[in-house]
Amino acid sequence: MIDPKLLRDSPDLVRAAIAQKHLTVDLEAVAALDTRWRAQLIEVESLRGQQKAVNGDMAKMPKGTPEFMAKVGELKALKVGVKAKEGELKTTESAWQQAMLELPNLPHESVPDGRNGGDNVVFATNGDVAAVSAYAKAHWEIPGFENLFDFRRGSKVTGAGFPFYIGDGARLVRALLHFFLNEAGNAGYTEVNPPIFVNAASAIATGQLPDKEGQMYETVIDQLYAVPTAEVPLTNFFRDEILDEAVLPVKRCAYTPCFRREAGSYGKDVRGLNRLHQFDKVELLKWVHPTQSYVELDALKEDAERLLQKLELPYRVLLMCGGDLGFAQAKKYDLEVWAAGQERWFEVSSCSNFESFQARRARIRFRTADGKPELVHTLNGSGLAVPRVLAALLENNLQADGTVKLPAALVSYFGRDTVTFK
């Protein structure tokens, strides 16, 4: 949620920022709701003030006297009007709140203009794409692939996009997760093992709701959502809390399976490990002082990059343009890894600064030196998503004999330096 005062005082600024995201929002309608809400609030508060004043008098006079009964009558009459006004206020207020929840976050000034993915800026590249592998092929075409990654049985048991990982396949997932978590720990992130179902309040706080419920799996009778990312339970850990300024920045990481319904994708995008309904990911999360959030964003991005460097995977960093920014992000870098077999870049991490957008929804604050609560800034990034990293490892490191040579960083986690597809 953006600051209501900002919309009130500088609507043009808000309008321009939203335009940069190429979203259409009826700001006038929101502003009108805000105006009406305040007018009604003032009215209701003054009526309640009257009630309180008369009530105060009554408290001091003996019960049952004619004066007392007169006051009762007076307040009885007043009550009807107040109830009606309160009802109106409530209606306006919930409409206004809903509208505010549907307003996107504003892009940071350093975000480049652009309409879609094609306008993103290549911020940095690392590694030599041309020199990867003479034997690369799309990972699902590697002979024996289905021995390690069983999509057919996954479809039978659950549905498309829910593979079984078998033998070295399962072992690779475990090795990567272990590697990611250890690296995050070394970088100062405290490991957390969070719930993987969250309630609606949590999903609202991080921006999944309202609006995007179709992208989450929902339980039938308990009205819980399977987490699309560990970001949701992790961020909500401090919901409705005021932190001590001295503890900032708080840095945490978590592994969770992630569940995404992702309706509407097809073709090569969803072949093999490219896009799944369930996948494993380690998420990095920070709660920081507002003055530090952009420094922290760069550090976060570097923490994620380091993983790709250690895995010896060529990657590039994209600075997302306004039109390709998500609803809740103020600024976002995507890390894309090169998959030599498909000759494509794949997003394996998305590092974002939400500024106070999530913190305002979640009411996560810290106490400043002068004792006043102030909203923190939240940031998160993948560190990293497993299946696409895995796909790139398989494709880029495929050898002539059909085995895959693992990067040195992974050998101790995997237990061997070679993956076979038997």
Add this chain to the structure above:
RNA sequence: GGAGAGGUGGCAGAGUGGUCGAAUGCGUUUGACUCGAAAUCAAAUUUACCGGCAACGGUAACGGGGGUUCGAAUCCCUCCCUCUCCGCCA
């Protein structure tokens, strides 16, 4: 899943219909005393929103929501959560 008890300020803990945003204790902050510290004494110490340049004023909040009443922390309904006992269970 069944039965019972309970959810009050940073914490502990009073309050069972009328100036109660809420006693008291602890904690914290500031000041006094002291060479300094402890102890002691004094004062301060929730949050949100609205109005206001500000000082300040107003309204709301005693787990959430609804109801009764002129008036609710207090009575009623409902949901959530915690604890105890029983059942079940990795």
